[in-house]
Amino acid sequence: MQLREAGTVSGSERYLEDFAEGQTFRSGRLRIDKERVLAFAAEFDPQPFHLDEATARDSIFGGLAASGWHTAAVTMRLMIETGLKPAGGFVGAGLDECRWPRPVRPGDELRVECEVLEVRPSKSRPEQGLVKLRTTTLNQDDESVLVHVVNMIVPRRKQDSC
C-alpha cells in the first residue's frame, strides 16, 4: 500500500444537516502492494491463501488474495480521503451488511464510492443523528471487491453557531 501523510478531518466538516439522500462521494486510488498483503495476513489472517502463492493457486481464491479485513481497512482509509468529512470524524454505529464479491490481488488499485442512503435525526439524542451510507470498493477494472452499508453517528449543527 502506498502510504501518504496521515490526514485529519478539518475545515469543511459536514454536520447532519449537510447530508442528503443520494449524495455521492469518491476517493482517489490506493495500490495494494504484495508486501502489505502478506504482512497484514501474517498479523491478522494467517491462512495459506493469504500467505503463499503456490497454496493459494489451489484454493477457492485461485491465487494470492488480500484478507477481506485488509480490504475493509483500506476502504476505511479511502473513505477518510473522500469529501465526506463528517464533523467529529468517522464514528460507525455499525454495519447493516458487508460483502466481498471478488478477491483483491496484490497490485490492484482500489478506490471507493459512497452513496448516502438515509439521513435520520436521533430521537433519544437530539444533538446527533445517523447517516446510512452504501460504500463500494472497486478495483482498477471497476469491479466491486467490497460493498458495505454503514451507519455513521454525525453531530447536528448547533443552533447558536454558524
Next chain:
Amino acid sequence: MQLREAGTVSGSERYLEDFAEGQTFRSGRLRIDKERVLAFAAEFDPQPFHLDEATARDSIFGGLAASGWHTAAVTMRLMIETGLKPAGGFVGAGLDECRWPRPVRPGDELRVECEVLEVRPSKSRPEQGLVKLRTTTLNQDDESVLVHVVNMIVPRRKQDSC
C-alpha cells in the same frame, strides 16, 4: 498485539456435516498494545481519536480507542485460533451485521466466542454450504467490543473419502 507463529488449518478440519446449530467455540486471549493501535490507525484509520491521547479525551470515545477495523482484524485472528477450523480455511461470504458496542483501549485483552446459528447446504453448489456464526469479541471485563454475524462457505465431506 502479541504475535504468535502463523498457524494454518490442519488435522481436525471441519466439514459442513461437522457443524450444528448451537455449537460454541472459544479463543484464547490477545493483548492489544498501544504501539499497534497507533500503527494500525496511522496506516488505515488516521483519525485523531485513534492517534492522539489528548485529542481523544475530548472526542466521543473519551480516550484513545483502537480503530473498529483493528478490532475486526484481531477478531479474525482469534477466530482462526478457536477449534472452528473449517476445511479449506475461513472463507466469508459476507456479514449480516457488525456492531462495535464499546471502544477497545490500549492494553485490553480480547478473546472471541463464536456460536453456530445455522447450517445450510447450498442448493446451487452441492459440494458446499453456509455456516452462519455469531461472533462476539470480549475484553478482559467480559464486555462486548464487537459483535458480528458472518456467513462462512464450508465444503461438504466427499462421500468417497473418510
